[in-house]
Amino acid sequence: MHQPPPFPVSRPRRLRRDDFSRALVREHRLHPSDLILPVFVLAGRGIQQDVASMPGVKRVTLDLLYPVAEECVKLGIPALALFPVIDPALKTADGKEAWNPQGLVPRAVSELKKRFPGLGVMTDVALDPFTSHGQDGLLDETGYILNDETVEVLVRQALTQAEAGVDIVAPSDMMDGRIGAIRAALESRGFIHTRIMAYSAKYASAFYGPFRDAVGSAGNLGKSNKKVYQMDPGNTDEALREVAMDIAEGADMVMVKPGMPYLDVVRRVKDEFHMPTFAYQVSGEYAMLKAAAQNGWLDHDAVMMESLLAFKRAGADGVLTYFALAAARLLRR
Numbered sequence: 001m002h003q004p005p006p007f008p009v010s011r012p013r014r015l016r017r018d019d020f021s022r023a024l025v026r027e028h029r030l031h032p033s034d035l036i037l038p039v040f041v042l043a044g045r046g047i048q049q050d051v052a053s054m055p056g057v058k059r060v061t062l063d064l065l066y067p068v069a070e071e072c073v074k075l076g077i078p079a080l081a082l083f084p085v086i087d088p089a090l091k092t093a094d095g096k097e098a099w100n101p102q103g104l105v106p107r108a109v110s111e112l113k114k115r116f117p118g119l120g121v122m123t124d125v126a127l128d129p130f131t132s133h134g135q136d137g138l139l140d141e142t143g144y145i146l147n148d149e150t151v152e153v154l155v156r157q158a159l160t161q162a163e164a165g166v167d168i169v170a171p172s173d174m175m176d177g178r179i180g181a182i183r184a185a186l187e188s189r190g191f192i193h194t195r196i197m198a199y200s201a202k203y204a205s206a207f208y209g210p211f212r213d214a215v216g217s218a219g220n221l222g223k224s225n226k227k228v229y230q231m232d233p234g235n236t237d238e239a240l241r242e243v244a245m246d247i248a249e250g251a252d253m254v255m256v257k258p259g260m261p262y263l264d265v266v267r268r269v270k271d272e273f274h275m276p277t278f279a280y281q282v283s284g285e286y287a288m289l290k291a292a293a294q295n296g297w298l299d300h301d302a303v304m305m306e307s308l309l310a311f312k313r314a315g316a317d318g319v320l321t322y323f324a325l326a327a328a329r330l331l332r333r
Contacts, residue, residue, distance in 0.1 A: 028312045030305065032076035032331055036122065036278075037324035040214050041065055042085045043104050053210035054283055055290045057322055059085050062108050068325075069116050075328035079120030081170065081320055082108055084129050085215055094138060095130035099156040106164035113165045122168040122197065123161045125154055125182070129215045136173040136226065145229055151178045158182045162191040170255070172199040174229045176245075183250030197278060198251035201239035201265055204230035207258045207284030214283065239265050240272055247275060255320075258282040260307060263314040270315030279311050281321040301330060 015021050040051070040059040049059040060068070072080055084104045090097045097103055105123055112121050126136045127150070133139060137150030150173065158169045169186075171178050179198050186194050204227045231238060243254050254273070256266045257280040270277045289307065293300035304323050311319045321327070 028309060030309050030312055030327070030331065032328040033078050034312065034316075034318050035077050035308075035324040035328060036120075036318060036320045037068075037072055037077055037080045038083060038280075038320055038322060039065060039068060039080050040083050040085055041104060041108050043087060051210065051214045053213050054287055054322065055294065056326075057214065057286075059214065062111060065108070065112070066115060069112055069119055071325060073116055073119050075325065075332055077324055077328050079122050079168065080112075081122040081124070083124055083211075083215055084108075086129050091130055091132045093132050095127035095153065098127055098130040099153065099160045101160050101163065103160075106160055109161060109164040109166045113167075120167045121165075122170050123166045125158045125161070125169050125171040125178075126173040127153065127157070133224070134212075135224065136229065137175060143224075147175050147177070147229075150175050151181050154178050155181050155185045159185055159189060159191075162186055162189070162194045166194065168195045168197050168253075170197040170199060172202060172257075174199065174202050174226075174231070177249070179246045179251050180249030195252045196250060197253040197255055198246040199257055199280075200243040200246040200251065200254040201262070201269065202230050202255075202257045203233050203262060205233060205258050205261070205282070205284075207261065207282050210283035210287045233261075236265055236268060240268060243269050243273060243275075247273060252276065253278060253317075255280060256316075258285060259311060259319065259321075260285055263310060266311065266314040266316050276317050277315060278318045278320065279314075279316045281307065281311070281319055281323070283322070286322045301326075305330065 015025050042059050042061045044061045045063050047061045048064055051057045051059060069080060082105060086097060109121055109123060128134055128136045135145055137145040140146055154171060154173060161169055171182060179196060183196060246254055253276040255278040256262050256269060259279040259281040266279050289303050292298040304327060308319055308321060308327055
């Protein structure tokens with residue numbers, strides 16, 4: 001007589017049956033301390049502007065940023081990342097406003113650290129918000145972005161931010177050698193505690209569009225692109241070389257940008273270097289999920305949390321995300 005096959009020794013569904021057992025064996029978790037909130041800051045007072053391509057995100061003046069910072073502290077979000085929206089009249093070919101000690105970013109850093117000393121403040125080191133052409137560096141007569149000359153001014157920008165009291169400088173420009181130059185300058189001036197989060201594998205991605213709208217660089221950039229310094233989306237071995245260089249030059253943390261389309265790169269970086277590794281869930285990723293949710297095609301909170309958990313599963317220690325406040329509120333319930 002034919003005997004039925006024995007029951008399997010292992011039934012993985014046993015552990016999925018109840019909430020408590022699913023929680024007991026969950027491999028990856030998201031916590032507010034995994035999140036960094038990017039914010040767009042304006043000069044002036046009492047002004048807020050919606051970013052049309054990023055529903056729910058606003059450009060705000062510093063006085064209106066204080067309640068946001070306070071909520072970060074209450075929710076356990078450890079840091080926010082400042083991105084300036086500069087008056088077009090201050091934008092020049094050399095981006096000199098980037099290292100003005102009385103400029104928008106140094107003033108914002110100084111005031112935030114006075115009011116919220118326990119909240120980490122991170123600043124972007126790049127020229128694109130400050131240049132009349134929208135590129136991250138200085139141009140030669142043909143329009144090519146100069147590397148070494150750009151690094152010199154990035155060092156000035158980073159020192160200005162450090163002097164204002166910033167906790168983390170985050171070079172996002174992708175110039176060769178800039179991490180080593182910035183680290184050497186910080187050490188020589190006594191800023192030994194200023195951390196560097198290097199945008200080590202930053203790709204020439206189409207997902208940055210809403211961000212450029214938010215900081216006002218899209219119009220300046222026009223039909224130009226950043227492919228001569230940001231990475232080719234087809235490359236992953238190159239990302240490991242870039243990360244290795246930045247670590248050797250003194251980076252404390254490394255970042256992959258964009259996020260979800262490059263989770264394979266996040267995993268390779270974490271496995272290879274075992275360094276503090278971050279990912280940036282960029283404006284285009286945020287806008288896609290927001291638009292789909294607004295159309296009723298996706299459950300907003302569910303896909304928000306699932307997308308953020310994916311970063312943790314891929315190996316990221318933390319995520320820069322415009323969802324940080326909303327996600328932290330859910331996690332705190």
